[in-house]
Amino acid sequence: MGTITLSGMEFFAHHGYYEDEITRGNKFVVDLNIEVDTSRAAETDDLEEALNYETVYELVKAEMADRSNLLEHASKRMIDKIKQEFPEIESLELTLAKFNPPLKGLVQKVSVTIKE
Numbered sequence: 271m272g273t274i275t276l277s278g279m280e281f282f283a284h285h286g287y288y289e290d291e292i293t294r295g296n297k298f299v300v301d302l303n304i305e306v307d308t309s310r311a312a313e314t315d316d317l318e319e320a321l322n323y324e325t326v327y328e329l330v331k332a333e334m335a336d337r338s339n340l341l342e343h344a345s346k347r348m349i350d351k352i353k354q355e356f357p358e359i360e361s362l363e364l365t366l367a368k369f370n371p372p373l374k375g376l377v378q379k380v381s382v383t384i385k386e
Contacts, residue, residue, distance in 0.1 A: 271306070271308070272306065272307070273303055273304065274308070274323055275301075275303050276300075276301070276302045276326060276327060277302075278299055278301065279299065279300040279302070279327065279330055279331075280297065280299050281297075281299075281300070281331065281334040281335075282295055282296070282297060282298075283298050283334050283337070284296075284337045285334075285339070285344050286339065286372075288372055290372065292337070297368075297369040298334065298366060298367060298369070299367045299369070300334070300364065300365070300367075301364070301365040301367075302330070302363070302364050302365075303363040304321065304326070304352075304359055304362050305362070306356070306358055306359050306360060307358065307360070308320070308321075321356055321358070321359070325355065326355075326356075329351045329352050329355060333348045333351055334348075341366045341380070341381070341382040344366060345364050345384045346384060348364055349362055349364055349384060361386065362385070362386050363384070364383070364384050365381050366381060366382050367379045367381035368380050368381070
């Protein structure tokens with residue numbers, strides 16, 4: 271078993287509940303930890319035996335382009351798409367962060383982490 275980590279995937283998107291967030295857009299960052307059997311890829315040095323993280327990135331990118339009101343909803347959609355494409359995944363942890371959330375105070379970012 272091994273962990274594949276994609277850290278700091280940055281996107282500009284229009285997720286949010288308030289009209290200003292939807293219209294203006296914002297910076298989002300996705301971090302992803304995937305538990306999967308890496309032994310075949312380690313032995314063979316063959317991409318066909320590995321979890322292709324380029325494909326994982328493209329799945330995340332596509333879901334980030336599809337607007338959601340809530341971080342929880344966008345996160346769950348990403349997880350579902352990744353697990354659908356790669357049923358061999360044992361578990362997955364995804365953190366989605368929104369920078370400069372519309373709060374009445376200085377907050378650098380807010381994030382949601384979902385583990386499945």
